[in-house]
Amino acid sequence: MSALQAIQQQMLQAVLAEKAPPTNAIRSDDIADVESRLAIYRHGYRIRLRDALRTEFSGLQCMAGQRFDALLDKYIDAHPSEHYNIRWHGSGVAAFLAYARPWRDKPQLAEMARLDWAISTAFDAANETSVGMAELSSVPPDAWANLQLLMQENLQLLGSLYNIDAFRRAADNGAPRPRLRRFDQAHQVMVWRKGTTVHYRKLDPDEWPVLAAAMRGEPFASLCVTLAQHHDESAAMPRMVALLQGWLEAGLIRGLATV
C-alpha cells in the first residue's frame, strides 16, 4: 500500500468511526488537537447525509415523526455512502427499513420510503414523449385488438397495505400528519412524471391489473379481458374508455405499437 493510500484509509476510518483511533499521521499543534480537527469532518459527514436524506424522504419524516432523525442516523452508520451524488444514498433506505430492527416490525415505514424514493427518481428520469387523443383515435378500428400501449418508462407501481400516499401528500402540502390506516388488501400507488411535474395517486382496484398488463406489453384485446374480470359486459366498455382518457390526460402513454 502506498503512503497516500494509507493516509486516505486512516482518514476514512476516522470519519466513519464514532471516535478516532489514535494516529500520528495528522499534525497536532497549539491551535487544535487531532481529535477536534477530525471531529469537524466526522460531524460534517453525518450532517450532510442527514440533510440530503431529509429532503428526499419527506413522507417518511411525516410518518416517523420524532423517530425520523434516529432512523436516519442508524441508516447512515450502517451504510456508508457510495455514490458521488449524495442524493443517491437514499436508494438503500427502504431496504434497510425492511430488514433492520426495530423498523422491520413496522412495514409501513419501508413502504413509505419506497414511495418517497420512487418520487425522487422520477423527478430527474429521462424525458419522454407522450401520445395524445388525436394519435390514439387515428388507429383504425380493426387494428385495436393487437394495439400495444407503450407506457412511460418512468412509471412505477408500488404495492402497499397502508395509506402511504396520504402521508406524502400531507408532507407536500405542509398539512398535519394523517392517521395511519392499514387496508385488508394491498393497493397500488402509481408514480409518474408529466412534463416536469411528478405525480402519484392510488389506483382503483380494477385499474391496476389493466395498467400492469399494459406495462407488460400485452395487446389491447387482453387488457379488455383483464378488465372484464371486474365488470359485466355493459360496464366494461365505458370503463375502458374512461381509463384510456385518464391515462392520456396523465401523459402515461409514450407511444403506440402493434403486437
Added chain:
Amino acid sequence: MSTCPAPSSYANNVAMAMTSTTSSGALPYLGYGLGLRVEHYESLLANPGQVEWLEVVSENYMVSGGLPLVWLDRFRERFPLVMHGVSLSIGSTDPLDDDYLARLAALAQRIEPAWVSDHLCWTGVQGVNLHDLMPLPYTEEALDHVVSRVKRVQDTLKRRILLENVSSYVSFADSQLTEWEFLAAIAERADCMILLDINNVHVSAMNHGFSSLDYLRGIPVSRVHQFHLAGYEEGEKLIIDTHDAPVSNAVWDLYVEAVRRFGRVSTMIERDDNFPPLAELMAELEHARQLAEPLLRDAA
C-alpha cells in the same frame, strides 16, 4: 432584452465563452458572477441585475432529464456559464470514475461552459464517498498522483480544468511542501489552471497558522483564472468553512491583496447554505466590483 445585464459586454462575454470551448488557448474573462442555486432561480431570471455570469454545480445537472435541465437551459440562454464539480476526487487513490467522467463530459458538451473546475482534494476511498473535500498530504508521491490524473481528465474533457484550493482542518506529518507550493506545482506540471477561493485561503491559514499573504505570493499569477468569495463560521478552536455567511472583513482585505497580485480575474460570490435574498448576494458582488475596479484602473 431590457432585463439582460449590460447587453453589450454580455454579448461579448458569450462570444468569448463560445470560442473558448473550441480552442485550447486562453480562457475568457467573464467579470462578476454568482453561484447558481435553486433558491434563486426565479429571482435571478426575473432580475439578473449586474450579474454577468453563473457557476453551476456540475453534479446537480448530471441527470437524465426533468426540471433541473429545463432550468439549466433557461440560464444557458441568458448567461455565460461555468461548471464547478465537487466529486471528481482528483486526489483519491481509488481509480477515476469513468461513468462520472462520461457524464461530466456530456454535460460540458450540452452547455458549452466557459470552463470546468473541481477541487484539489479527495472525496472518498475504497468505494466510500465522504461527500467532503478532504485535504491531501503535500508530498512528491501525492503530487505525481494528482498530476497524472489531471492530465487524464483534461484529455477526456479535451480542455484545461481549474482546480480550487479547499478549506482544511487537518494537515499531515508526511507533508514536505506547503499547500501553495503543492498547488502551484500541480498547476505547472499538469498544465491546469487555478480557482483561488479567497475564503478558503483565509480559513486554512487560520486553522494551520500560516500566512495568507505568503500563500498568495506563492501562487503563479498566470495560472489563476477565477476567484471565489464566501463566508465562514468561528468554531471553538478552528474556523469552519460553511459558505453560509456574508464575506468577512478579513476575506475582503485578502481579496484586495489578491486583485493587486493577480489582476483582472473572474470573481464570484459562493453561497451554499443559509440563503439570503438574492439582493444581498448582489450587494456583496457589487462590493467586490467596487473594491477591485479602482485597483485595476490604477494598474492599467
